[in-house]
Amino acid sequence: MILRHKMVFERLLGKLLPRWAAILAGVLAVWSCTRLTGAEVVIAATADLHGCAQQFQQRIAPLIGQLHRQHGDSFIYVDVGDTVQGTLAIQQKRGAGMLPLLYAAGCQLWVPGNHELEFGFNAFRNLLQEFHGTTLAANLHSMTLRELVQPYVLRELGGYKIAFIGLMLRDMNNCFPIPAGHFQTLGGQPVLRRTVKAAREAGADAIVLLRHVGKYGGKENLNTLLKNTPEVDLVIGAHSHIADGGSKVGNSWYVQPPAHGSGVVKAVLVFDDKNRRLTQIETGIIPLEQLPEPESEQDKAILKAWPLQGLNMPALCMKKFTGSDLALYAVSSADKLQRLLQNKQKSRADCFKVFPYFDPVITVRLSGREVMHIVREYTAFAHKRQQFIATAGFRIMTAGSRLQDIVFDQERKEYTLAISAYAAAGAGGQLPGIRRILSGRIDFDQAENAPGILDVILKVQEENL
Structure with missing residues (x-):
């Protein structure tokens, strides 16, 4: 597989932002000189939106709609957590109301972040219930939430089966007082190995890990996490607020959306139709103008x-x-x-x-x-x-x-x-x-x-x- 980092300078509402373009152009890097042809699967991802509902509705949702119209059944939109905390309007509702906006805009998969637990266990359960897509968290152990969360899903996109695995930040039961046994987020290594194996046995053509942690920190370095799971093709990270348009980590490719909705990651998985295997990954960040959140x-x-x-x-x-x-x-x-x-x-x-x-x-x-x-x-x-x-x-x-x-x-x-x-x-x-x-x-x-x-x-x- 060829890993190709291609910064995507796309126009939103007919306007390219020169400040973002200059920043991204400064880190442009290409790992392949010739673009391979074949079926494409397009993934759009956000993370660390932190309750920026205005930014989401006015900037992100129209872009997601545009990408969906362009790519049809080959397209999927996912979010990697810390979605509901960060603005006064959302905080006053204990996080309620943000996730339905994402789902209405076409978000199919969501991985909870650490701030999703800020309002308590009951509020967290309510968040899971109000998101009508699929919540992914392979390392979440909770008897009371198991019907609301899946370790992974297999989605057919562009004629290929793509496995999406979710991992939350570990030890999240140390963020809010929760009765023992109600909730625990475990270390990722054994869980990831087990889930990757299940996804491969289910016929996955590619594996995408959605992980609410950056490259470093979270008590698990990404290199270490991926050491025994080289089958992971793409990792979409979050949490650290350090945007990454694309970089190699072990045998995998890593991207991370910018925080507060100031950009959307676009990843293109290119397949060789003859051999039915993933041959190339292109990633980039589509920059978005940042809008102030309204105050009542x-x-x-x-x-x-x-x-x-x-x-x-x-x-x-x-x-x-x-x-x-x-x-x-x-x-x-x-x-x-x-x-x-x-x-x-x-x-x-x-x-x-x-x-x-x-x-x-x-x-x-x-x-x-x-x-x-x-x-x-x-x-x-x-x-x-x-x-x-x-x-x-x-x-x-x-x-x-x-x-x-x-x-x-x-x-x-x-x-x-x-x-x-x-x-x-x-x-x-x-x-x-x-x-x-x-x-x-x-x-x-x-x-x-x-x-x-x-x-x-x-x-x-x-x-x-």
């Missing part, structure tokens, strides 16, 4: 003056809202939070830029020693990510990433701590100590119905709770 009048409305100020404000609001003794929260940027607090004309939309993640606020009961262990690990975690630790009900003294001491406002035998559900679950495996301490302590019903951090802040600040 309510989200743009100016908020009244906030009574609670200072960088510890998020934790103070958490403590007040939940009635807890203590509160702990890692703020992504102290500078952004400071500017927000100083802004006398701030809106909900402005607040969302500082608190873009849903981050449900839950409470747990802990001893003073357990609080110390949790704060120690959380402090090191936040320092590594250059985040600011907001506290309420206690003060911390640190030296770099190391916690030196905690001073409680009031000494108790036990404390109720308000913390984000993401941190309590282990932050995707980055806070294993916290996950271990809180195992068996979390009220799962509370976590599923808990308000997000932004809602907590606005409730306290606007209503003076």
Whole structure:
């Protein structure tokens, strides 16, 4: 098989974007000089749309329609996750409404990303139910979701059988508090070997892996993952927001769509009709003009003056809202939070830029020693990510990433701590100590119905709770 990386400079609405063209031309590379002829299968792919519904409807959907008209039964459109989180409008609906847009535009296959679990397990199940295409996740182990997810599908396109395999990010049960046994995403290597074998036995002429991870990270390097599965022809990645028009990884070809709908991957699989085998892969990125997402009048409305100020404000609001003794929260940027607090004309939309993640606020009961262990690990975690630790009900003294001491406002035998559900679950495996301490302590019903951090802040600040 010849691998050919051909950047596709296509016109959308009669307009070629010069900025994108210059960027893509700078990395143009061709691995074959002569284009082979034969049947073609065309795959369009998006990833990391992050709730950009306006961009999808105005830019991506028309392009998908155009490609479908051009290529007919040889064409398929797929999405590789992190689809529903990232805009205020979608967040207020806990992710609902985005996936039906994709399906209406012709999206047949979808692999969930890590942010799909941000709103809780029940919301995740609702997302699976509202997508009327096929959800792929070979490494998802869940007795309650098994009827909603498939490990792979075989689609006949252009007279050839193409197997599409889905892989989610591993250890996703560490991103939200979920009862043991309800949900787990396993490591990819054994699952991929098993699924590739099944696809080949089912008569697949080519194998495409849709994986919500980039080339690196996700606890599984792509080279390592593919080492024992050289039968994978094409990998379409996601998650890292690093667009890739085409590159060789092991014996496979790799592409990754740009984030937020700023482009669509187009992959062309060329077959030798005489020998009925895949002979060539061409890939490229079709650039799209980025549109701003609209804000509602309510989200743009100016908020009244906030009574609670200072960088510890998020934790103070958490403590007040939940009635807890203590509160702990890692703020992504102290500078952004400071500017927000100083802004006398701030809106909900402005607040969302500082608190873009849903981050449900839950409470747990802990001893003073357990609080110390949790704060120690959380402090090191936040320092590594250059985040600011907001506290309420206690003060911390640190030296770099190391916690030196905690001073409680009031000494108790036990404390109720308000913390984000993401941190309590282990932050995707980055806070294993916290996950271990809180195992068996979390009220799962509370976590599923808990308000997000932004809602907590606005409730306290606007209503003076």
